[in-house]
Amino acid sequence: MTTRTAAREVVYLGWTGHGNYGDELLLETWRLALGIDAVSPVTRRERLADVRSAIHSYRTGGRTERMLLLGGGTVLGFQNWARHVADAARVYRADAVVALGAGAAESTDTFALGLQGHDWRRWSELRSILLGVRGPLTAVECERAWGRPAVVGDPALLYPVVAGIEHVHDADGPVGVSVGADPVSRFDPRSVAAAVRGMTGADTEIVLFALSPNDLAACRTLQSELHRPSRIHRFDGDVRATTSEISRCSLMLTERLHGAVAAVGLGVPTVPLAYASKCDDFWLSVTGERPAVVPGSTKQQIVDAAIRALDPLERSATQALASTLRQRLVVGVQRIADWREGVTTTDQLREPLPFETVEPAGAHRGVA
Template structure:
């Protein structure tokens, strides 16, 4: 008998945040499915979406179901543990799939000041198909608090393997800049603007593209253009829900400086020399995965250090090293996607996906 199989997507997409939407778009193209079944995030959301939820629940009753955790910094957090448990319970899912998600480091006072961790809750989740996590810092946290987890990279690295951006060739070199973090940017607009001016002085004819990846970043984007001054050719490209369009805007840059994590991920995925402005451990986690080093720029970095890192990013050795590690991570992510495609097509059982066995983890 041919049993229908359903993937329930668990993420934070649809709120005009490029990073969350990029993860969702990546899984859609990588798995070859529209991922129409999207789990609500709270009991209140389940109540608000009751007609849609019950319709989806009835349609999936006769098949097998997996809940796919889209990615992001979710593992270990109490809120996301509850979201995962609710989705598995309400959809009666056979397993929770974790492939490329991240965790906050135990010493990340910024991230842990925004959300509470509850590793015991994650340990109590039954039937987790754990393919791997975003980076080495997450792997360490999982080893310490949960279970062993290999590094396979951020899922959004796969986007360009399936939907390669085709940027319009720029008449002049373009340095892209992204300032923003939730709830607000942690970097000084004036310091970043001064660093860009230093770089532009050494590279005449270069223009500036400010990429605004969330509505929260609008103030920082406009203040940056203002701080650069009228003598600088600068434009703002704001994300409006078109993931591919924003990927094209990023791919059209010659160099990218990004505070937003998925601005950095997108730049790396597009093969653009990229410099992260690290404001939380998730930035370190990703950059370690693609470079083997922690980011050089923390929130106290001065303009000259930022300008120096922009120069170093275009060195052939740095470009080759990041590209090589990125390709290896993309291969690992592709292996996970292939297993999920095979499961979805009825060619592979759920047991055996990632590190999933049919037992609850205590």
């Protein structure tokens, strides 16, 4: 029996508290799978206030070893996130910065990099421990600051398992559609609406998912283009409720990345409406291919992608890869849990996870 030799804590850092389903889904996954001792706010002012309010926890008593955990999201490589990580590590006096399942924008992704730039030099100076990344595009990009890491998938693939939510296997279930991106949707609502009409009957239930506050306007626009009954499910902070709603779907078309992650994790046939390389990164991890539907895709291209997603062989292949990634994520989570319990040292955290990184053929094709 191993005796816990030191008090250790895990502080989670992510884009939480902004009403975005994906970021809250990641946090809830980690809370259930590992347990989180504290959640770092994103801004420095809120971070300092958090530490002051918990002064006895953070500053008194025996020295507490602390890990700053980047548990997902497209954060690696970005200059702004390098600053967030460095500051949070200082404020919380972290002994290690660990990333598992986080992602990076592809260097050719003009959309993502037009919103915020990369600074891999700053990331290399952080001396982070990269246990594994979301997908193969991230693995390629991370060679700029680290060696090639293992692909372990998006941590939210674990959520249905740790939360005990199962897909309701009903071929007559609703068709779910998530539209919206930051700052706005990149898809033509008329093409998406025409595709949904083309693949559904008059009596099919259609659920539009507003997974972020910015998505509500896009959902209402799509609703007006459908010319048939539909309802909007608005994420209100209840991760379980929204995931359960997705679990009812017989098909999910989704522009939001974590709409796709949740659907794949549940076994729901999924068509990603891929607007940035983070969508490609995840889809490559569970299919070995980039998504077929991108901004500018026609009604027929969307319908064809849906037909393929519903094919039993395609579904089986996707679920097999998702299952492999879940197994890898479990190993990574256990590595962190062992550190937290004092079973392993911080130096032992740096040992690579025992997984081979296989690069899909499409991993080097650029995106607009």
